[in-house]
Amino acid sequence: MTTPAASSAPSTSPAPVDLSADNPLARPSELPFGLPPFTGLTLEHCREALxxxxxxxxxxxDAITADPGPATFExxxxxxxxxxxxxxxxxxxxYALASSNSSDxxxxxxxxxxxxxxxxxxxxxxxxALFARIDAVHAQVQAGGHGLxxxxxxxxxxxxxDFVLSGARLDDAGREQLRELNQQxxxxxxxxxxNLVVATEAAAVLVTDRTELDGLSDxxxxxxxxxxxxxxxxxxxLTLVLPSGQPAMAKLRDRALRRRLHEASVTRASAGxxxxxxxxxxxxxxxxxRARLLGFATHADLVAADQTAKTSAAVDELLATLVPPAVRNAGAEAEVLAELAAADGVELAAWDWAYYSEQVRRDRYAVDTTALRPFFELDRVLVDGVFHAARLLYGYTFTPRPDLPGYHPDVRVWEVADAAGEPVGLYLGDFYARDGKRGGAWMSSFVSQSRLLGTxxxxxxxxxxxxxxxxxxTLLTLDEVNTLFHEFGHTLHGLSSAVTYPRFSGTSVPRDFVEFPSQVNEMWALWPEVLDHYARHTGTGEPLGREVVAAIEAAALWGEGHGTLEYLAATLLDQAWHRITPDTVVEDPQAFEAAALxxxxxxxxxxPPRYRTTYFQHVFAGGYAAGYYSYIWSEVLDADTVEWFKANGGLTRANGDAFRDKLLSRxxxxxxxxxxxxVVGHDPDPAPLLARRGLG
Incomplete structure (x- = not known):
């Protein structure tokens, strides 16, 4: 993300003052790679520095706009x-603290x-004045002969x-209206x-009778x-994770408790x-x-203009191909699950889906995901799995740096080097749930790579x-293993950056492209050379059997109907909220959601949608407004790239170097x-994605 800059200030702006002498943020950190000096850093220091x-x-x-000379690139x-x-x-x-270590x-x-x-x-x-200078440099570039x-x-x-889409061409009245809209x-x-942080903590389900937890491990x-x-x-x-589906619902035998957990999840932040x-x-x-002010029909159209999709119509075209088969596949899965529920004398409900779906995996495919957890110990997955794959592909090595402080005692730090032993940067991991931490999983940066800034x-x-x-x-579910590989794909995007200008560093790409490298990295979670290196039973040390891996792969399509439908429901809900016009009146948000779906x-x-309106953090308090489609859009690229890796020998340094040098580093x-x-030698082909999700 590009840090915004500014010239003359509106009335809401702080008066210029000097930093206190003891503020650790006053100067570039002297710690390795500019790691922020968290020791001794207070919230008041952060406020002052902001x-x-x-x-x-x-x-x-102001100094840029006051320059009496003609505008140049430099x-x-x-x-x-x-x-x-x-x-x-x-x-x-x-903002790292706001997401991970919040307080009153x-x-x-x-x-x-x-x-x-x-x-x-x-x-x-x-x-x-600033836009006039940028516009002048842009005109020079358009005219050629610039030497850049x-x-x-x-x-x-x-x-x-960036400036045009942010309203730089508006008149004075338009600019003032836009400022007020952005403030609101x-x-x-x-x-x-x-609200979501507080409501999610409050929605945690308290159980007083241990017998109700039957199905969970000790x-x-x-x-x-x-x-x-x-x-x-x-x-x-039972604390809540961010999506609608809660992991414990696949295991709890007590149906009433499953219902309590489900309802706590899907009604979060919806009252009071x-x-x-x-x-x-x-x-x-x-x-x-705001979109209408900027000359667009809807906010979705404004967002698409700066993405690889380019138009809302292109987004609609992709989603339209996915909805019918997803609904059909989810319906077929529901018929199977309804029979299992009927055998227990109940009518299948949303809070039963994960529980009976787990039975199908166990009985039909011989996959018991609960029994898999002892093979997925957090540190082994991270060090012997995620780091190991990065070494095989890119030559990266990770050395623990316990001497370097994180922003919380849970945070660990590793120094990263390349195949030649040259320094690359630092990697920090913050893996455990705690109060004050928003749900979900993500990657971000404290320092971005830039040759211009020497960082x-x-x-x-x-x-x-x-x-x-x-x-x-600490044992992970298979989903959590995939999530760790996924988020580390974003990390590799950041670590591999080799650009001059910070505006382009790492994950600073269009929203509907940013998930692509992270989704590609998920492929290594079950890759034999990687899986054999980390999947060892914590009690016996035995490796995860080949027959189990084969069963997991055979079962891969089971549940894709549900998974695709819950994702598409959230995506289409996002689009519905951001296709409204300024004249649209929404008196009842829950009724609007129901009608949109x-x-x-x-x-x-x-x-239910993977995220309902009231806990859709991605689009109402994150960067995915009208862009949640980007996961499936990026997955088209991902599935196609996975086929390229497989066709070219899989997990090799040659493939990793090509992917890094031609894409990640750029x-x-x-x-x-x-x-x-x-990288792949052709335009994106959706066929591999359709096959992967059983939608072909």
Missing amino acids: LVGMATQRGEV NTVVALERSGALLRRAQAVF RLREIEREVSPLAAAHSDALRLDP DAEAVRLVERYHL LSRLSTTFGQ AEVEAAGVAAAERGREGYL EHDNGPVAAEIAHLRAV RPVVFNVMNVTRGAAGQP EAAGVASGLV GGSVDPLGAFRD
Whole structure:
């Protein structure tokens, strides 16, 4: 993400002040690779650095616009890339803490600084003097004879498009209206995210009778007891992960408890003090107003214009090919599960799906995912699986750095080197669930690679794995294993970056392309050379049998109907919210959601959307608004690339080097689909995806 810069300030902006002498963010960190100095760093330091960082960058941009000479690439675009160093440092730390280690005081600061940050961004993007200089450099590039290399030309083009799509061509009245819209949206998105954290914690299901937990392992029961004790509760606490489906529902034999857990999940943040329904509706309305102001029919059209999809029609075309077979496959799965439920004397309900689906895997395919967990101990999966695959493919090695501090005691640090032993950067892992941490899993950066700034990457992964009880290993589900490989794919994108300009570093690519490398990395989770290296039983040391792996692969298509339908329901819900016009009135957000799912042909009492409106963090408090389709869009590229790897020998350094050199290292400095074609040799082909999901 490009850190925004600004010139003259609106009234909401902080007055320029100096940083206190003891603020650890005042200067570039002296720790290896610029790792933030978390020891001694307080929230007040972060707040101060954010405020001063915005004021400082505005001064830097004022100097750009005050330059009496003609606008050039160096004195305008490169100067803009160099600006905002203090703000970049502060934002990287603060927003990592906001997502992973939140507190009442942090949320107060977030509510204070979010509108200021929005104003700061607008002060840049809506500054006529700054845009005039960028426009002049862009005209020089368009005219030719500029003497710039391809990456520099692309930087000029990207900045120009960024500013145009942000309203730089609006008149004074339009710019003022846009500033106010962005202020409101910033406040509302912060509210949505904070509501969700609190509501998710409050929705955790307390169990007082241990017998109700029948089906969970002793370690899982003990972990639930620890979770309750940590919150001062008696009994056992089942905390919620972000998606609708909760892992325990596949194992719990107590149907009433499965229902309690399901209903707690799908009704999160939908009533009371932390009801996100009205917040989401207001966000969607204001986005629609902003899109119309910027000359687009809907927010979805505005977003698509800057993605590889280019148009909402292209998104619709892909989704239209997937919905009918997904509904058909989910219906076929439901018939099988309904028979199993009927044998138990019950009518299949949404809270039964995972439980009976697990029976099918066990009975039909001889796959008991609960029995697999002892083979997937967290550290072995990470070090002997994820890191091992990265070494075989790219030559990377990972050395623990316990001397380097993270932002929480759970966070661990590794130094990364390439095949020649040369330093690459740092990797941080924050894997355990805890209060104050939003659900889900993600990757982000504290420092982005840039030859211009002389920086190497410092990247981190966050997950929400349940910690093993005292003295017990932390065991992962197969889904969590895949998630770890997935998120590390984003990490590889960041670590492999080799660009000049920070605007293009690592994952700074279109939203509907960013998931592609991470999805490719999932393929190595069950690759024999990798799996044999990490999948060992924690008690006996025995490897995961080949027959078990064959059963997992045979069962791969089972559940794809449900998985595809729940994903498409969320995707189409996202599109529905962001296809409304400024005149659309949404009085009842839940009714709007129901109508949208029905109209899209994905309404199902048995398969709720992967995310319902009130806990759809990705689109109402994240970067995926009108872009949740990007996972399936990227999966077309992913499935095609997996076939390329297999056809060319699989897990080899030659393949890894080609993928890194032609795609991962290039970040946003080249056309993404052009980089894809450079690797696989042809345009994207959806056939491998359709076959993978059983939709062909």
